[in-house]
Amino acid sequence: MEEAVKQVRALVFDVFGTLVDWRGSIAREVAAVFGDRVDPFAFADDWRAQYQPAMEEVRAGRIPFCKLDRLHRRNLDIVLAQHGLQDTAEAVRVDLNLAWHRLDAWPDVAPGLQRLRARYRLAPCSNGHIALMVNLARRNSLPWDAITGAELARDYKPKPVVYLSAADAFDLAPHEVMMVAAHSSDLEAAAAAGLRTAFVARPDEHGPGLGEAQAAAAVDLSVTSVIELAERLETQG
Amino acid sequence: MEEAVKQVRALVFDVFGTLVDWRGSIAREVAAVFGDRVDPFAFADDWRAQYQPAMEEVRAGRIPFCKLDRLHRRNLDIVLAQHGLQDTAEAVRVDLNLAWHRLDAWPDVAPGLQRLRARYRLAPCSNGHIALMVNLARRNSLPWDAITGAELARDYKPKPVVYLSAADAFDLAPHEVMMVAAHSSDLEAAAAAGLRTAFVARPDEHGPGLGEAQAAAAVDLSVTSVIELAERLETQG
Structure with a gap:
């Protein structure tokens, strides 16, 4: 796992639920x-x-x-x-x-992304379109390098083309990109497309105790916040 | 002209020559x-x-x-x-x-974009692809909201689809977007697609005295730097 994670050059993020409430x-x-x-x-x-x-x-x-x-x-x-x-x-x-x-980000997101930005290219890989992603980024100070996802791919996750087009946008191979999400199904599809995966627990996404507390799929990393993701990648990556 | 410029919500930029040397x-x-x-x-x-x-x-x-x-x-x-x-x-x-x-930006570009960012959505609208634009942005501190241009449109300027897809990426009508370039032919094509236009003089682009010192097409604004563009739009926009 560590060797695989060391090759990661870009992180792409699910947004609804993973980064914003x-x-x-x-x-x-x-x-x-x-x-x-x-x-x-x-x-x-x-x-x-x-x-x-x-x-x-x-x-x-x-x-x-x-x-x-x-x-x-x-x-x-x-x-x-x-x-x-x-x-x-x-x-x-x-x-x-x-x-x-006009959705609000979870409090760990902006500081976590700011730390990750020092070492990785960052982009949303969401089913939200570009203008929506730009508005969320402006509202919540999300320091994206580019907006990848459904509109660039012209299809919706979990279709493989969405993950693959995000990697390609950075001139990277799938294994050089890590998909970050709070949903096991999203990560499973990203892994099937060849990406590395990180699970961020959002146990209250659908109401108190009604989100995924643990990954139900095999993932490369599992954390409870974007700040913890930055910490883990700084020591392991 | 003033009324037209007031409706602008996003600025999209030519990059090679206009922003970078x-x-x-x-x-x-x-x-x-x-x-x-x-x-x-x-x-x-x-x-x-x-x-x-x-x-x-x-x-x-x-x-x-x-x-x-x-x-x-x-x-x-x-x-x-x-x-x-x-x-x-x-x-x-x-x-x-x-x-x-690894191209270097002209010295007025980063501070000019930083000022423009307070009032406008900003993106490159270049024939360079997304990864190249991201690398230039990282190198030169260009605060883009998104990367629009040829790769998103899957065709090259001056084809109208490139300008139109940049406006559409921001959920804007063409007349709500201003194309900024140092090349009259680029601005002429953008205007034909319905965008507003700003000419930035880069008279030394091709060597001393060998760039466009003045726009050869009708434009909404004509300036000598991105900082001057910010100043003009702050007073007129």
């Missing part, structure tokens, strides 16, 4: 818009529940690639109807859809 | 490798002279899109032969080709 951030915006008309956490969970099925339409080739904003908007309309909020005005829907551009 | 930097590396076996500036000029014809192969659809490193390498082999340096070893060629990743 989508659930708390979406709930905050939903509460600001609808007050006590809705349970904001239930709304956030239901919105997120539409995420994989919507991307599957693209991955399966049933619809052409489109940016995540468009899928989020389709999903928002579904969830508003589920929650009896069909009367929500178009302008409100447009702005609420952009809540995904 | 390719000629002086390439000549420096050529001199380090070949000493007095070659005129380093003539070699740099000859290498650069192969640049447009090589990209034209891609633009015209005669060869599929490939990263600029591959075109630079093809061109390097031609220029080595022109200069009687056919005996250059493969390892030397590989490293010299990466001289394009």
Whole structure:
């Protein structure tokens, strides 16, 4: 393992859940818009529940690639109807859809990335599109070298092309790149594509105790924060 | 003009010549490798002279899109032969080709971009590929939000798709993006695609007095440095 990790030149990151608290951030915006008309956490969970099925339409080739904003908007309309909020005005829907551009990072992320930046090229490898990633980076001081991920690959994770295009963007072989994520399925797909993998535990991602506390797949490193990832790579890498 | 400039949300930049001194930097590396076996500036000029014809192969659809490193390498082999340096070893060629990743920025660039960053999204919109842009950014402290340009568009400037894909990457309309370049032909193509344009004079790009001192096309702004661009946009934007 140590030898493999020493060859890593770039780290690419899952974002939703791994770096940013989508659930708390979406709930905050939903509460600001609808007050006590809705349970904001239930709304956030239901919105997120539409995420994989919507991307599957693209991955399966049933619809052409489109940016995540468009899928989020389709999903928002579904969830508003589920929650009896069909009367929500178009302008409100447009702005609420952009809540995904205003997510807050977990507190360890900005200082952890800043440390990692001294030794590695860094990029998101998210299903979020470039503009969304740029807005999250500006909001949370994420020091990216480039924005890789779904929009560059024009397909959605866990399709191998997304991981491979991220490595290729840095002129690196897959084994020179480490995928960092809080989700075992993401890391399993990255490893199958030849990347190294680091699991970051976000045990409260879906609510207290409702995230992955441990990796369910074989990974090269397992940590509890991006700061710990920096520490581990500084001693092992 | 003022009203048009006020709508700009992102600035995208030509890089070779506009932000970095390719000629002086390439000549420096050529001199380090070949000493007095070659005129380093003539070699740099000859290498650069192969640049447009090589990209034209891609633009015209005669060869599929490939990263600029591959075109630079093809061109390097031609220029080595022109200069009687056919005996250059493969390892030397590989490293010299990466001289394009080690170009130095003009002195106004980093401080100018740092100022512009407070008000605008910033990205290169270059024919250089993502890894090359990342290496130039690291070397010269260029604070990009994302890397747009040829690799994202999978075609080469001045094809309109390159400018349009840069605007789209920021979720912006073309008229909300300003292309910044030292070359009138680049700005003319960007304007035809609907972008705003700023000309930065680099009168010594091709040697003393051998660059464009003034824009030969209609532009929204004309300046002599990136710092002046920041000043102008702070008062007009």
